[in-house]
Amino acid sequence: MSNEHLWLDSLIDGFMALDAAGCVVHCNSAVQDMLGLDCELIIGRGLLDAAPVLAASSEAIHDAMATGEAQTLAAPLVLGERSFSLRVSPVVRGGWTLQFVDVSAQVASDRRRGEDLARLAHDMRNPLAPLRTALELLKRPTVADATKERAREIMDRQIVELVGMIDRLQAIGRGLRDAPASAPAGPFMAPALADPSALPHDRGARVLVADDSELVQQSIVALLRVEGYEVRTVSDGEAAVAVANEWKPRYVLLDLHMPRLSGVDAAKQLRASHPPGDMVIVMMSGVSLNDAWRDHAKQAGFDLCVDKTADPNEWLAQMRAAGLVIRPA
Structure with a gap:
């Protein structure tokens, strides 16, 4: 047995070597296990004669060979409960190699993820009916105040449920089966305050809001102005840096993902x-951040990270608390 064949036999991936005529000249032990073949009996035979289990992929294999370039077939080879990716590569001296990689675990994971997404898509529609109904009740002037208050409670509860579902969606995107109930509070993620109303108010302070969503801008600006702040808005990171340098607000609220310059890069500039005493830079995140992301944001210069999907009273209090702790020099 040649050194090349000894090397192929040591690999966990399955390998089959074909000559220029498409006949099998070698297969390693992994292929025997994957395809249920006896390599000694198939040497010198044509590919499909040697391995009938490849019949379903034969057209794709021949198409890949016709290109003269290495290619991985788009569809996996499925044999019972196992799935394999198949890569066809030309050999310099003539002939081909077929590489088989067991991707059964990945295929099963993708299938579970698809099932999770389908269930979540169904669940995410459930809060829409009570939200729309409650909103309609709030629009009608003849509805009693008690009923309107109940409608507000319904909307608040459904929004909390939607935020939890979005956390689950993000967890599925990261390949996790279960989402954490909430992002853990750390030295950089502001914890919930016991009594936000006890904080002294810094009414009249300047706040710059940088977010590329017009609806987010409008809602945050309306809230801040009701609270007595002087507010300006921008829609990208470059504008945030320019306006902040010229206007010198006490607080700069930066969205993470913005055009032209990200929130992280804007914070660095x-x-x-x-310095912190002159300007409190706040990350307004709509996603759950892990410890690595929070450390990255802190190093970029953020003083605080708040969840803009949380109760507005909470993140407002957290912002004011940061402003009180980080005093001008």
Whole structure:
């Protein structure tokens, strides 16, 4: 047996070597296990004669060979409960190699993820009916105040449920089976405050809101102005840096993902020119952040990270608390 064949036999992936005529000249022990073949009996035979289990993929294999380039077949080879990716590669001296990689675990994981997404898509529609009904009740002037208050409670509860579902959706996207109930509070993620109303108010302070969503801008600006703040808005990171440098707000609220310059890069530029005592830079995140992301944001110059999908009273209090702790020099 040649050194090349000894090397192929040591691999966990299945390998089959074909000559220029498409006849099998070698297969390793992994292929025997994967395809249920006896390599000694198939040497010198044509591919489909040697391995009839490849019949379903024969057209794709021949098409790949016709290109003269290495290609991985788009569809996996499915044999019973096992699935294999199949890569066809030309050999310099003539002939081909077929590489078989067991992807059964990945295929099963993708299938479970699809099932999870289908269930979640169904669940995410459930809060829409009570939200729309409650909103309609709030629009009608003849509805009693008690009924309107009940409608507000319904909307608040359904929004909490939707946020939890979005956390689950993000967890599925990261390949996790279960989402954490909430992002853990850490030295950078602001914890819930016991009594937000006890904080002194810094009414009149300047706040710059940077977010590329017009609806997010409008809702946050309306809330901040009701609270007595002076507010300006921008829609991208470059504008946030320019306006903040010129206007010098006490607080800069930065969305993570914005055009032209990300929130993280905008924070780096602002922090290089404005120490914490001059400007409180707040990350407004709509996603659950892991510890690595929070550390990255802190190093970029953010003073605080708040969840903009949380109760607005909570993140407002967290912002004010940061402003009280981080005092101008």
